[in-house]
Amino acid sequence: MRQFWVRKKKSNKARNGSNKQSVTSASSAGMNQPISAHLPTNVEWLYNELGASSDIVTRKIFDAAFGMEGVLIYIDHLVDQQTVNQMIVQPIIGMAAQNPDVRSPLDGMELLKNKALSVGRIEEVRTLGEALDQLLGGHTLILLQGCQAAISADSAGGEKRPVEEPSSQTVTRGPKDGFTENIHTNLSLIRRRIKSPQLRINSRQIGTQTKTQVSVVYMKGIAKDGVVKEVMARLDRIDTDSIMDSGYIEEYIQDAAFTPFPTIQSSERPDAVSAGVLEGQVAIIVDGSPFVLVAPVTFTRFFQSSEDYYQHYDISTFLRFIRFGGFLVSILLPSLYIAISTFHQEMLPTPLVISLASQREGVPFPALIEAFMMEITFEVLREAGVRMPRAIGPAISIVGALVLGQAAVQAGIVSAAMVIVVSFTAISNFVIPYNNMGNASRIIRFVMMLLGGTLGLFGIMAGVMVMLIHLASLRSFGVAYLAPLSPFMRSSWKDVFLRMPRWAMKNRPIMMSSNNRTRGGEGQKPKAPAIPGHEQDPSPEPKS
Amino acid sequence: MSVRARLLFVSRLVSFLGVASLLLTGCWDSRELNQLGFTAATAIDYKEGRWDFSYQIVVPSAISPISVSGASKLPVTVYSTQGKTIREATWRTALESSRNPYFPHNRVIIVSSAAARQGLSTLIDVYLRSTESRETVSVLITDGDARQVLNQLMQLQIIPGDGIEEMISEEAKALSSLPNVKMYDLALELLGTAKSAVLPEIVVTGPPGVTNPDELSRTNLSSQIKLGRLAVLHQDKLVGWVAQQDALGVSFIRNKVHSAVFPFKCEERSRDIDSAFRITHTKTRLTPHKKGEHFIIEIEVKGKGELMETNCPVDLNEPNTIRMMEEQLEKEIVDKIQNSWVAVKKLKTDVVGFADLIHRKYPKEWKRIGPEWQTEFLQTEIRPKAEITIKRVGLIGKSFKLQSEKDG
Numbered sequence: 001m002r003q004f005w006v007r008k009k010k011s012n013k014a015r016n017g018s019n020k021q022s023v024t025s026a027s028s029a030g031m032n033q034p035i036s037a038h039l040p041t042n043v044e045w046l047y048n049e050l051g052a053s054s055d056i057v058t059r060k061i062f063d064a065a066f067g068m069e070g071v072l073i074y075i076d077h078l079v080d081q082q083t084v085n086q087m088i089v090q091p092i093i094g095m096a097a098q099n100p101d102v103r104s105p106l107d108g109m110e111l112l113k114n115k116a117l118s119v120g121r122i123e124e125v126r127t128l129g130e131a132l133d134q135l136l137g138g139h140t141l142i143l144l145q146g147c148q149a150a151i152s153a154d155s156a157g158g159e160k161r162p163v164e165e166p167s168s169q170t171v172t173r174g175p176k177d178g179f180t181e182n183i184h185t186n187l188s189l190i191r192r193r194i195k196s197p198q199l200r201i202n203s204r205q206i207g208t209q210t211k212t213q214v215s216v217v218y219m220k221g222i223a224k225d226g227v228v229k230e231v232m233a234r235l236d237r238i239d240t241d242s243i244m245d246s247g248y249i250e251e252y253i254q255d256a257a258f259t260p261f262p263t264i265q266s267s268e269r270p271d272a273v274s275a276g277v278l279e280g281q282v283a284i285i286v287d288g289s290p291f292v293l294v295a296p297v298t299f300t301r302f303f304q305s306s307e308d309y310y311q312h313y314d315i316s317t318f319l320r321f322i323r324f325g326g327f328l329v330s331i332l333l334p335s336l337y338i339a340i341s342t343f344h345q346e347m348l349p350t351p352l353v354i355s356l357a358s359q360r361e362g363v364p365f366p367a368l369i370e371a372f373m374m375e376i377t378f379e380v381l382r383e384a385g386v387r388m389p390r391a392i393g394p395a396i397s398i399v400g401a402l403v404l405g406q407a408a409v410q411a412g413i414v415s416a417a418m419v420i421v422v423s424f425t426a427i428s429n430f431v432i433p434y435n436n437m438g439n440a441s442r443i444i445r446f447v448m449m450l451l452g453g454t455l456g457l458f459g460i461m462a463g464v465m466v467m468l469i470h471l472a473s474l475r476s477f478g479v480a481y482l483a484p485l486s487p488f489m490r491s492s493w494k495d496v497f498l499r500m501p502r503w504a505m506k507n508r509p510i511m512m513s514s515n516n517r518t519r520g521g522e523g524q525k526p527k528a529p530a531i532p533g534h535e536q537d538p539s540p541e542p543k544s
Numbered sequence: 545m546s547v548r549a550r551l552l553f554v555s556r557l558v559s560f561l562g563v564a565s566l567l568l569t570g571c572w573d574s575r576e577l578n579q580l581g582f583t584a585a586t587a588i589d590y591k592e593g594r595w596d597f598s599y600q601i602v603v604p605s606a607i608s609p610i611s612v613s614g615a616s617k618l619p620v621t622v623y624s625t626q627g628k629t630i631r632e633a634t635w636r637t638a639l640e641s642s643r644n645p646y647f648p649h650n651r652v653i654i655v656s657s658a659a660a661r662q663g664l665s666t667l668i669d670v671y672l673r674s675t676e677s678r679e680t681v682s683v684l685i686t687d688g689d690a691r692q693v694l695n696q697l698m699q700l701q702i703i704p705g706d707g708i709e710e711m712i713s714e715e716a717k718a719l720s721s722l723p724n725v726k727m728y729d730l731a732l733e734l735l736g737t738a739k740s741a742v743l744p745e746i747v748v749t750g751p752p753g754v755t756n757p758d759e760l761s762r763t764n765l766s767s768q769i770k771l772g773r774l775a776v777l778h779q780d781k782l783v784g785w786v787a788q789q790d791a792l793g794v795s796f797i798r799n800k801v802h803s804a805v806f807p808f809k810c811e812e813r814s815r816d817i818d819s820a821f822r823i824t825h826t827k828t829r830l831t832p833h834k835k836g837e838h839f840i841i842e843i844e845v846k847g848k849g850e851l852m853e854t855n856c857p858v859d860l861n862e863p864n865t866i867r868m869m870e871e872q873l874e875k876e877i878v879d880k881i882q883n884s885w886v887a888v889k890k891l892k893t894d895v896v897g898f899a900d901l902i903h904r905k906y907p908k909e910w911k912r913i914g915p916e917w918q919t920e921f922l923q924t925e926i927r928p929k930a931e932i933t934i935k936r937v938g939l940i941g942k943s944f945k946l947q948s949e950k951d952g
Binding site: 341342343345346350351353354355356357358360361362363366367450451453454455456 | 567578580582649676706
């Protein structure tokens with residue numbers, strides 16, 4: 001018990017350390033050391049800290065004749081060369097050529113900041129640690145002899161991927177832009193969609209080594225304050241050395257540690273994320289990852305594609321039913337097939353059972369083993385399809401058609417019905433718009449198959465019960481995972497199984513939004529104008 | 545042990561027991577599809593004081609899309625077992641078959657007249673008691689060796705048991721002479737006030753039976769399965785037969801007509817029966833009346849239908865002609881009912897269900913006559929009435945005969 005407390009205290013300390021905006025690495029002393037007036041000391045310190053990496057560029061600016069000495073430092077691979085050349089170096093040289101009247105280094109610094117440098121974001125840093133952080137963030141440092149401060153000019157750049165169509169969530173109608181690895185691009189994609197002063201972006205750095213920028217995006221007044229606070233608190237609790245993708249963050253901040261179901265949504269689509277933010281969700285954007293996290297999220301959200309809102313509501317509603325159906329098929333079809341064909345043969349219509357029996361004739365394995373074999377084969381193929389080099393694609397599809405097709409049936413190893421069941425299950429899995437929910441169904445499917453093969457329909461029922469109880473117990477940032485189904489919220493059912501027309505959804509869903517729930521005005525249902533000459537007579541006023 | 549460690553231990557124990565229970569007990573009554581002998585039809589006979597039970601078991605490999613070498617070409621095989629009781633006979637199948645007979649998909653059960661004379665109560669008991677067999681199985685009766693029916697192959701249906709079921713259910717829908725009697729119908733009727741029931745007869749025409757796939761490769765089979773008469777049961781025993789031509793009348797009284805086609809004379813004075821009518825939407829109402837000591841049953845048949853054929857020189861655009869035809873139809877139906885009444889009376893068995901009617905309407909009198917209903921039944925009279933509407937006459941109004949006589 002005592003040890004437990006000690007451990008907690010330690011982690012508290014670490015947490016406090018990482019809470020500061022500029023993260024200091026605990027290893028080196030002198031991080032809080034102020035910048036000294038002696039220029040070479042500062043430069044030497046920075047060089048030592050960075051281990052004299054070859055990509056550090058230093059350049060002397062001004063000279064003693066000018067009245068002050070200075071050094072410009074940046075890291076070659078982090079900056080945008082053009083910015084450094086045109087916005088920083090060129091103005092400085094220009095300034096030196098003009099021979100202005102510089103009386104003291106401080107004066108020179110003011111001059112540089114206010115008159116010379118044509119970079120938008122300029123900061124003055126006072127400690128060496130701060131200066132180091134700025135340097136690693138792609139800024140260009142200008143250190144002046146005799147100054148106890150340095151100028152940090154934002155010149156961050158480097159290669160980035162252009163905005164492309166999202167590869168994992170495609171639509172036929174709707175915006176085609178997708179998030180990229182660059183957090184600034186991603187933020188701009190959202191900002192440009194929501195031109196509201198209420199859109200708030202709150203950033204922090206996570207990861208003692210990677211110092212990854214993580215931004216929390218939400219709508220003030222629409223998102224629940226408690227949820228926003230909780231998101232930030234959970235982010236601040238993260239104490240790790242590196243963040244490579246939003247997946248790292250997701251594992252640290254999700255509500256339940258052991259569940260196959262995702263309690264945080266991740267999306268590659270700026271329109272989907274913006275729509276979520278406008279409904280009161282909080283987006284978490286991680287630098288270096290094109291997948292933006294969205295929380296809180298409910299179970300039914302994973303079956304809503306952003307395209308639902310771009311095409312007509314009737315087809316969207318139909319497609320939602322297909323998706324929910326696909327999810328159920330993906331979880332239950334193989335297990336139901338096993339259970340019914342090995343325990344409850346009386347449930348099938350006679351012609352069907354005779355047909356199934358004739359297909360199973362000569363198949364050497366029990367249905368359970370047969371189904372496991374085929375499912376595993378499919379999973380292997382699927383994984384191979386994802387991992388293999390693109391050039392080998394055709395080979396995989398040929399082999400796949402052999403092992404999961406007529407050849408397997410003709411070899412007498414599996415029955416044709418099982419091939420159909422496994423293939424349909426596999427296809428059904430892909431109608432779920434969010435891949436992580438699809439993955440959940442893949443795992444549950446195997447458990448259900450085992451239950452169906454050992455205990456029959458009773459086992460499947462028990463499995464479904466356990467799954468439902470588990471789903472009902474899940475929370476996502478305080479929001480019940482099954483809402484609005486359970487707890488029942490009738491007013492939010494307009495966008496669950498049905499997708500009501502836009503003009504009918506006047507309010508934001510109750511689960512996510514704060515009290516500010518009105519989305520649009522009343523009476524927006526389209527009306528045809530009266531045909532000229534056929535206007536209805538105004539009904540006579542009732543006499544009363 | 546700390547709380548934490550204890551919790552961990554308990555959760556590990558529970559999951560271990562869970563997995564162990566799945567692995568140890570699982571699959572104990574699972575049966576693969578290729579371990580089952582799907583029984584398509586069952587036949588029951590009574591010979592020399594023992595039940596003789598036969599099953600028609602489907603051979604899946606014969607109808608498999610993938611040809612298994614060496615598999616038989618025949619879609620079914622028939623086993624026979626004997627025993628003092630039905631269930632015992634069933635279980636004796638294990639002595640001769642590699643697959644246990646599986647009854648839920650049994651479509652028909654064929655009872656021989658010998659077995660029916662012996663009494664069907666034990667068979668009904670077996671069907672109601674067993675969890676595996678279904679009461680929705682159709683029951684048919686044959687006046688001979690029941691096993692012979694199972695041996696017969698059919699041309700259009702691969703599995704003969706299936707074919708027999710389709711045949712009787714289609715007949716009951718389209719022609720309505722013979723009812724499709726399910727096991728629970730039979731049980732309910734035998735438990736009814738009249739304690740009597742009917743069963744359709746199935747016959748195999750002309751020896752030799754078609755039991756060999758080679759014989760199937762002919763357009764005209766040497767023998768076929770056909771539906772025959774109506775068997776009448778009283779108190780679970782066979783008491784006699786009603787001929788097929790009288791069976792429709794019985795169906796009319798019992799309100800079991802879905803659709804029927806029958807010929808009639810279009811006019812009172814015409815010599816030949818030259819028109820056909822298809823009756824649908826028919827309903828029969830029976831009303832018992834008291835007449836002195838005995839009873840009169842009023843039978844009202846209401847129906848609509850379509851004229852299907854006529855060779856009378858008539859113009860059907862005339863409402864009077866239609867009315868005349870309707871009268872003839874009504875007469876025809878009343879005749880049918882009268883004829884079948886005579887046939888039923890001969891068997892002294894109330895298969896038409898009058899006992900129930902009288903019991904309900906005159907419960908006091910029933911107490912008196914109930915015990916002697918067998919004899920009282922014979923004193924009962926019927927007053928049949930019919931009301932037929934011709935709804936459609938087809939595409940032509942005037943008959944072709946009328947048209948040709950006019951031109952000639």
